[in-house]
Amino acid sequence: MPHLQRQQKTTIFRLRTGHCRLRAHLYRLGVSHTPDCSCETGPQTPEHILQSCPLYQDARTQHWPHGATLAEKLWGTKQDLDTTTNFITHIRLEI
Numbered sequence: 001m002p003h004l005q006r007q008q009k010t011t012i013f014r015l016r017t018g019h020c021r022l023r024a025h026l027y028r029l030g031v032s033h034t035p036d037c038s039c040e041t042g043p044q045t046p047e048h049i050l051q052s053c054p055l056y057q058d059a060r061t062q063h064w065p066h067g068a069t070l071a072e073k074l075w076g077t078k079q080d081l082d083t084t085t086n087f088i089t090h091i092r093l094e095i
């Protein structure tokens, strides 16, 4: 991940591995009482946040007006990864 700032690298790494502060992982660790997102449409995973969570639909459309695959968001170009970390910052989600 060249040319990304340290915090960006951390964010992308956590999203790629799923080892993060999202509920699906915390639940596996026994830290959260539920794996489900507060939107109640599924487990709170990186894919859910990036691709389908209705809570972040407006921000998602703003950052990816033409849509993008999960692979592009996590394994794409520097510009792709910048967009992903900007999205996470924008939605103020601790991951």
Ligand SMILES: [Zn+2]
Residues within 6 Å of the ligand: 037, 038, 039, 040, 041, 042, 048, 052, 053, 054, 055
């Ligand atoms: Zn959700």
